[in-house]
Amino acid sequence: MVAESQIGRKDGEQRWGAWLRVPALADPKTRAYILRNWSLYAMLAPTLILLAIFAYYPMYGVVMAFQNYNPGLGFVRSPWVGLANFERLFASPAFPRVIGNTLIIAVSKLVTGQIVAIALALLFNEIRHVPFKRTMQNLLYMPHFLSWVVLAGILMDILSPMGLAGKVQQALGMEPIIFLGSNFWFRPVLVVTNLWKEAGWSMIIYLAALLAIDPDLYEAAAIDGADRFQRIRYVAIPGIMTTIILLACLNLGDVLQAGFEQVFNLYNPTVYETGDIIDTYVYRMGLVQAQFGVAAAAGLFKSAIGFVLIVISYRLADRYAGYRIF
Amino acid sequence: MVREKDWRNTLFDVFNHVFILGLGLLALAPLINLLAISLSNSAAAMGGYVTFWPVNFTFENYLSIVKSPAIYRAFLISVERTVLGTAISLFLTIITAYPLSKSAREFKGRNIFMWLLVFTLLFEGGLIPYFMVIRSLGLLNTIWALIVPGVSAWSVILLMNFFREVPRELEEAALLDGASHWQTLWRIYVPLSVPAIATLALFAAVWHWNAWFDGMIFMTDNANYPLQTYLRTVVIDLNSTTIQMDVTKVDALSQRALRAAMIFVATVPIMLIYPFLQRYFVTGIKLGAVKG
Incomplete structure (x- = not known):
């Protein structure tokens, strides 16, 4: 487990480094474009978080239909009962x-x-x-x-x-x-x-x-x-x-x-x-x-x-x- | 337009006008009847003597509503959810519609985000899982249970399509002048989309004012009921025994005139904004009123 996560981190660092070295980023126009556009993602973020909690999490919640649902245990730990x-x-x-x-x-x-x-x-x-x-x-x-x-x-x-x-x-x-x-x-x-x-x-x-x-x-x-x-x-x-x-x-x-x-x-x-x-x-x-x-x-x-x-x-x-x- | 002067034509016109006038009056009659009952004294209402004009005219029903703390509280909760809910949903709709109105080339990942939004229109977890999520987040008996998730995919799509009509030159000029996306959105897009935003605001406000089911299931203490939910316990759920009885409520269960007055009070805010709503029906259609 430990080794795996270390490898993961190393890979991540490599990717991050590679991304920083992308030649296009040296171009001031591209850099300016990115600087301007991060805000588009920021604007979407609140809605995406709300959708995740109030639309997608309940969608995952349909697993209740295959469980003997217990409110104390929630969607994740309630026992499964098949069909x-x-x-x-x-x-x-x-x-x-x-x-x-x-x-x-x-x-x-x-x-x-x-x-x-x-x-x-x-x-x-x-x-x-x-x-x-x-x-x-x-x-x-x-x-x-x-x-x-x-x-x-x-x-x-x-x-x-x-x-x-x-x-x-x-x-x-x-x-x-x-x-x-x-x-x-x-x-x-x-x-x-x-x-x-x-x-x-x-x-x-x-x-x-x-x-x-x-x-x-x-x-x-x-x-x-x-x-x-x-x-x-x-x-x-x-x-x-x-x-x-x-x-x-x-x-x-x-x-x-x-x-x-x-x-x-x-x-x-x-x-x-x-x-x-x-x-x-x-x-x-x-x-x-x-x-x-x-x-x-x-x-x-x-x-x-x-x-x-x-x-x-x-x-x-x-x-x-x-x-x-x- | 073509104008003909033969008798069949005239007959059709007469019939058509009378028919439509009749339908209009038919739509209005229940409301006039309701108003007349609410302004009659309880004996006249219970005796069934009231049709379209108050009998033994009185304001006593409205006075007992004004004096009822329970109704006053429910009214305030409705106002609170409507104001807060509309403001939040409008803000979220605007900041969501803007990035999505860009093309996938301008805004990388746009299509994925779009699908994440549209998928919520196609499939839903359903009532029971949604209730469990709200409950597990500890939102029962809080105003937030009535306000989240706050953003409707339909409104976003409508506003996004409206944003796409904004001339590109305006935005390009602004961005060249060093304006950020945030500034472009609020200084160019929003002012140019006032009719669309006003439409969404009015429809969101009507939706919030009229919502009753969320209040019924998420408020376990009926002191937290919004007006429509409270009204339901009085005019429809007559046999409910789990409800703490307010004096006005006990009266209303037995008094037809008081019940009528309560229903009328719940519709007054809609009637007040109706003239404004009318102005935006056309924008509503343009935005695609196919899905109310």
Whole structure:
């Protein structure tokens, strides 16, 4: 051991010496360049350290999924149990349920969200009265900036018997429906409230694409005798096709993102059957029931599949829409 | 733009305006309803007599909030995390985006660092390992648990792309005049990127204000809850028995009007900065609002 480390140091000294003797360093311009550029590394250092601690160390922490994790022993010294956590996870009746719920909820939200956003953008694009358009846009964007705690609080009040929905039902002479306690209604509630919060905001990207369409194209279509609907069909929609394809590709990366914050603030044990998703399951298993290994295994399962999906989605977005994140 | 004067066109316009007006009102209605309930007395609210106008108008709900030390404390914690968190994340984003905006030729190792950053967008350790890291670092019940890791890869990428639009000549001239990278960044890049930085600041502030889950898991003592987390215990987690009961909280559990007032108080700061936010929506899109 001692000998090895001495050799190591000697090698190091040699490398260091060689580096100092690099002829280019004698050149004052190069030396000035290096003197100026060390600061680039210094600027990155704080972020790299934070990433190491708060992103990469937790990534290493996925080893918990293969351990009988003991908080006192940590990631490094907890005993290994092989695939036992995964076996327990896959054997649990909750597992197929949360996978199914996650996929169904995420896909219904993504599909409805995008279709409504596109339709809204096309309708907004036909409005010429700018103050009206802007006011309505700002009204529809607003829920995006409110937290799910606030929105769920408002929703629970609306859906209560003395709330707005209760009053409407009363006026119509209907039996009051317990939306948040019904396995039939829970998913539709998630889809609709997701539209309430995000549809307006998602429209922004399509509006921007619509604004980028050359007005001459509309003009030319009109001269050729295209009416309003034909211009939407043959000019506006093809004009935003790249954007539509791009978002469709990127959305593929999100099919396991059913929306923890939304579900967690709206669900309760009655609707676990239709509303419990991977993220809420991980939370309850890990932080409520202290089944760290099983929870970490479920989390790793999601992260790993999510990783593959995101990589595929970026590949597709690059190929079909020329999209690069950097 | 093309203008036609036939009846189908007019009909479409009328329908379209009415439809969109309806949607706008639909988006606004819950908030008006909430405000009306919060300004009504509790009997009227509990009786379900309030729709869009307060019944038996009163400020009593807001007065009991102002008088509650628990809410006041939670509000201050939220302000603290928002100010501190936004400032730190903005500073880190700026000093990270600058070196990464250089080409790999100018800044050796740039691509490796870039991948280290981007990889955090593709894969994550997940909730449980992250919680264990925060706990083992002794950050539970400290404001730092709510502020770290402080830098979002998306913000860095957005600002980096913005920095790349800065004309090269400006930087070369500055460097020739003997300016350091540090000076170039703060005297040339930052002043030219004010719209991008303002956008990131506003969005970071909204994010911090709205965050509640980190408060819920990292604060084991609910005296350390930020406002949104506290609000959750009152308006959603009605059955929570582990929480020390504040008088206002006990009232709120049973009083609809008080609950409405609390929700409204938590949204006021967002409404206050909303006019500023609006101005930066366009910058947001330009920066690539694809990923909110």
